[in-house]
Every structure is written in C-alpha cells, then in structure tokens.
Amino acid sequence: MTPRDASDANDNRWSDLGRPPLNATALRRALVREGADGGLWSDLQVVAATGSTNSDLVELAVSGKADEGAVLVAEEQNSGRGRLDRRWTAPARSGLFFSVLLRPAGIPVERWGWLPLLSGVAAATALSRVAGVDTALKWPNDLLVTVDGEERKAGGILAERAGTDGVVVGIGINVTLRADELPVPGAGSLALAGATTTDRDPVLRAVLRSLEQWYEKWRAADGDPAASGLQETYAAGCATLGRVVRAELPGGRSITGEAVAVDGDGRLVLATEEGVQQPVGAGDIVHLRPA
Template sequence: MWQVRRVEETGSTNVDVAELARSGAAEGTAVVAGYQRTGRGRLDRTWEAPPGSSLAVSFLLRPRDVPVERWPWLPLLVGVAAVDAVVGLTGVGAKLKWPNDVLVDERKLAGILVERVDTPQGAAAVAGIGLNVTQRRDQLPPTATSLFLEGAAGIQPAEMLEALGDRLAERYAEWHDHRGDPAAGIAPAYRQRCATLGRQVRVEFPGSDAAEGVAADIDDTGRLVLQTGTERRVIGAGDIVHLRPV
C-alpha cells in the first residue's frame, strides 16, 4: 500500500509527510530518510542518529471511515506493528513500553510519533518511526540499543523498512475494516506485547508532578489505567518509568 519517497537527508520525515498531506498526497505516501537532522519524538524531544545507521520513516494515513474518537489507538497500533516487524525479521525480543516505545530489556530500540494533520481533504495522521539498526554502543546513550547490539548484525535499514511496512499495512487494514474497534484485534494484540502492564511504574508528568502505582490495564481509548492504592487513575500522557514487576 506504500508509495515510498527516499531522500538522503531531511529535517524531519514527519514534517515532510505532513506537508505532502496538506498538498493532497494519497494515503500510503511514505518518506524515508538516510539521515534525519531534527527528528522529533513524544513531548517534543529531538532524535538524531548517524547517517545510514537507523530507519527514519513516516507514513501517511487517512482513516476516514474510523470515528475520530478511535484515532488515539493509532500510536499503539504502530507500536504493535513495529514490535511484530522486529521480532519477525530478527528474532530480537522487543516489547512495548506504554504507549509505544519499543524496548529490548528496558533499552529503547525505537520511538514512534503519530500526529494529526488537517488537510483540505480532511484530517489525516502521520506516523513516524525512528528505529536503531546498525549503531554501536558508543553511538547511543546508555538507555538505548540497536538491532546490531542485540545480535542482528546483518540487518540493514532497507530490510527493516520492508518488514515494518508489511506489518503496518496488515494491522492498519484490520483496524480500518473494523472501523477502529479496538476489541476486534488491536487491543488484545497490544496487551500481549506491552511490557508495562502488570508493572509497578512511575508516571512523570510535564513539570514536577508524578504518580506511582501498578499499570493495571489499557482502557477503551488506549489510555493507561494506573492502580494507586484503592484508586484507579486514567493516564492519557506522561513518561513511564518501569520500577519492578508485581
């Protein structure tokens, strides 16, 4: 389903695809960059990798037949597709930290940013993924890892792109066919791949606020349900720190 545009270098593939979306690009348009200068993650964090060492790609989605209240599942869906692509292609045991960081043994392998874009043809979504492929230890922070470091030394970004595109197309088609109903497939798939559920966690909010509790569940809109003593708190956004299993 993807029409891939390849560029050697860009500021942000998400920005590029958003501009294409506003210009009328069709669903399935994708931009992949050999080097991304100012990649962005959740909470406006920047992301950068040495040229040619990672997969930096953004996909344009136009889920017109899905009620807008179900669109918050898209970031989780992309996370599931990324985990399935990594496991299927490399055998590396990737999992998700809510909402969609891809981890291997608590080190970050990939980050995902899904953004809504208003266009003359209606609202669209841009799904961006930055996945570490060939970086060595000295090219990454201590909290990150790459496929190379996890034993998949022969994998290149182009192979990872093909696997990711296939898995994302499958998950998106299923979700779209069920008009975004999470119970029809994506919610159970996400719960199976989420390393956060069942953990004692700390949720750090913008500013200095934080909350601790057990990550008990994912609700019908993809939000994290935090059990804090006798109360349940629904978390829509925040940084998750895994503390220990319960």
C-alpha cells in the same frame, strides 16, 4: 530544510560500507502496488537527509501533494523528533527513519488515538520476526530490546495530525548503532540486541507490511481496538503492564502505581496505593520495578 534525493547523495554515501544506502527502487517494487486491488502503500521516496520526515510529510499532506499510503524515508535526520518534543539523533544510515500518511476516513476520530499504538504493535511484531530480536512495547509506543540483560529503547513512534483528515505516523528504529554511538545510556539498537540481520531493506519492508496488515484489520473493525484484536495484542506485548511505574504528567504532577491495563481508549490504567484505578492518557512513564 528541503530534502535531498538519495540518488544525489553526497560523497559520504559509501563512507561506511557496513551501512549501505537503502535501495529505493527495490523497495517501491516490493511495496507499492497500483490499481483497484493495490495495497495501502501508494508511494515511497527515500531522501539522503532532511530535518524531519514527519514535518515534511505533514506539509505535503496539508498541501494536497501526498495521498494516503505515502511513505517518506530519510537516510539521515538532523531535526528528528520523538514524543514530548525530545530530539532523535543517529548517524546516517544507522537506522530506519520514516513517516507514513494515513487517512482513516469513516473511522470515528476518537479512535484515531490508537494509530500510534497500532504502529507500535506492527513494528514490534515485524522486528521480532525479521530480525530475530524479542521486541516489547513500553506504553505508549517505545520499542524495547534487551542488551546485556537490560531493557533498552531501540525505537519510538510519533503521530501527528495532518489537516482534518490525515495522520502522519513517524517511526524511528536504531538498527546498527554501536555502543559508543548511543545518544543516551538507556538507548539500544537491533545490532546490540543480537539481531540476526541488520539489512535495513528487509527490515523496512517487514515493518511496512505489518503496519499495512494491522491498519486494514483496524479499519475493517471500524477502528474498534477490541474487535480488531489490537487491544489484546498490544497488552500481550506491553512490558509496562504488571509493573510499578511512575507517570510524569503534564503540569509537573506525577502518579505512582501498578500498571494493570490498557483501556479501550488506549490509556494506561494505574492501580494506586489508595485503591484508585487512574487512567493516564498522556505523559512519560518510568518503570520502577520489573514485572
């Protein structure tokens, strides 16, 4: 689907006054800085609707039409994807749905797997600060908030390769979803978690600034998760650690054990009843018991 520019949005633009559109001009003015001393963000575009910001930005990156630091935001996604090919759906302007292009030149490729975890740390710390919502991470990069005493997923992250030198990181955050709009029982939103603000403009600015700061620290440390402080910070904010979990692995296998660590490759380490420490690099994690 070809993105439609937000300035040419349809008549539904103001149909929900509680969900005003993003101010693309103000966002660019706040985040995009040019010149030798400029920051990471090189461009920011807001479109009214598209299938998937990740798919669009990957296509632009591969065709050479996007530089590192490009940001693509959609007011609505109708084919949004999460991890494990899950669909991500939400009403228009009810959340933040955006993708960024990173080109970590010079960083060993084996360390690129930390980028989605880095993005999770950046988003969680920004949301806790700007929206006043305690935000935790479920391994590898689901964003958890507390609604009525229960952990709920309010956001997620999907990273995809873009050619040989790029990674597109997509972030989706439920901001103003009401209880009757939640796609699944385990979902939540910043509003339902009692956020002090649901104004998406400052929330997006905070997340992107936090992402820029963590990305630059990680790059300055040559992608080393320990030297950059990323591994320690991720572990401190990870709600999965210390819990008994079930890892549902590709191929239909599963492993149950206590999540005891996140190793240097970003894998979740499970201590099983057999006394084995088993690293898990891919799969779905189910929290079986509170920490």
